[in-house]
Amino acid sequence: MKKILITGGAGFIGYHLANELLKNPANHLTLVDNLQRGRIDEDFKALLKNKRVQFIKADLTDQKFYKKLDKNFDQVYHLAAVNGTKWFYKMPQEVLRINTLSLIYILEWIKSLKKKTKLCFTSSNEAYAGALASFNKLPIPTPEKVPLVISDTYNPRWTYGATKLVGELFVIFYAKVYNFPAIIVRPHNFYGPRAGYDHVLPEWSQKIIARQDPFTICSPKETRTFCYITDAVKAMRMLMDSSITDNQPIETVHIGASDEITMEKLAEKMFEAAGWKPKKIISQPSPAGSVKRRLADITKIKKLIGWRPETKLADGLKKTFEWYTVHSKKYGKA
Numbered sequence: 001m002k003k004i005l006i007t008g009g010a011g012f013i014g015y016h017l018a019n020e021l022l023k024n025p026a027n028h029l030t031l032v033d034n035l036q037r038g039r040i041d042e043d044f045k046a047l048l049k050n051k052r053v054q055f056i057k058a059d060l061t062d063q064k065f066y067k068k069l070d071k072n073f074d075q076v077y078h079l080a081a082v083n084g085t086k087w088f089y090k091m092p093q094e095v096l097r098i099n100t101l102s103l104i105y106i107l108e109w110i111k112s113l114k115k116k117t118k119l120c121f122t123s124s125n126e127a128y129a130g131a132l133a134s135f136n137k138l139p140i141p142t143p144e145k146v147p148l149v150i151s152d153t154y155n156p157r158w159t160y161g162a163t164k165l166v167g168e169l170f171v172i173f174y175a176k177v178y179n180f181p182a183i184i185v186r187p188h189n190f191y192g193p194r195a196g197y198d199h200v201l202p203e204w205s206q207k208i209i210a211r212q213d214p215f216t217i218c219s220p221k222e223t224r225t226f227c228y229i230t231d232a233v234k235a236m237r238m239l240m241d242s243s244i245t246d247n248q249p250i251e252t253v254h255i256g257a258s259d260e261i262t263m264e265k266l267a268e269k270m271f272e273a274a275g276w277k278p279k280k281i282i283s284q285p286s287p288a289g290s291v292k293r294r295l296a297d298i299t300k301i302k303k304l305i306g307w308r309p310e311t312k313l314a315d316g317l318k319k320t321f322e323w324y325t326v327h328s329k330k331y332g333k334a
């Protein structure tokens, strides 16, 4: 039996990761979330029907919580964080406090355990995005070993990136000094069902369902990559299960797709997946500071564990749109 803790377990990645981990009958999961963003929806309720899943509603910035928490975990995926651009502007001080404090408490708790518990920390490409904003220079595709930069401490947008930057340092040196295995992953644009309603593909899905015409697309010429969530959580699981990542020094690994697509081409593919196309498309210029290309170098993960994304974009978009169609109708979100 393997005991696994997922913090932020009711969120987008946490939910899909739990489903991935349950494929192994030896795995028993504890999911912790304060439901700041995660939801107990029908999908999550179905997940909780599995006898190998336990859910605890708790705030990870409450130090008392760790006294009650079981001490016998083999692995911890620390996903909990305040995530989503609107929060960076609405409550930057809380982004800083919650993301940093919850990580420090998790690390202090792991440090106190008798067992060598392996940790996966989800950082972000926002930890290095400031290098481009400040110096207009980053290799593309971008490898793991680039400088992490906060380009403007007075701009609330960088509070989240700052927590990931300092978070990486906390994980590296706690793992080194207290000698427990750990891995840092930097997710790059994961997408799929149950991803909330704030990101580009959920927003487009809502607009398509509402038959919005003319249809507005921001930054049509900018390119991005999109990594389907089931591929992404498989990568996380494989990294954590691989003995290659048990050794010091710990690894920092990019997870993402490598086929770049412009936003206007992405919209075309989304219309195909949805079986509907607006008559008129209005292109809006990129917001100030928007990045022309964002592309992770995934050579390292391929070398370490032989992972590569498998889901074709057209298939992933179709599944995503189908989910939003069903759930928009059900919850009246469209």
Ligand SMILES: NC(=O)c1ccc[n+]([C@@H]2O[C@H](COP(=O)([O-])OP(=O)(O)OC[C@H]3O[C@@H](n4cnc5c(N)ncnc54)[C@H](O)[C@@H]3O)[C@@H](O)[C@H]2O)c1
Pocket: 007, 008, 009, 010, 011, 012, 013, 014, 032, 033, 034, 035, 036, 037, 038, 039, 058, 059, 060, 061, 078, 079, 080, 081, 082, 083, 098, 102, 122, 123, 124, 125, 186, 187, 188, 189, 190, 191, 196
């Ligand atoms: N989705 C992506 O493409 C992406 C990209 C870069 C980084 N990440 C990182 O991956 C992790 C998971 O991302 P996600 O997309 O699933 O986000 P999410 O917002 O869906 O999930 C995070 C979860 O953490 C919970 N949470 C927040 N504060 C908490 C607290 N104090 N105590 C307990 N739970 C708390 C939220 O309720 C939420 O369910 C985050 O750390 C995020 O920064 C994700």
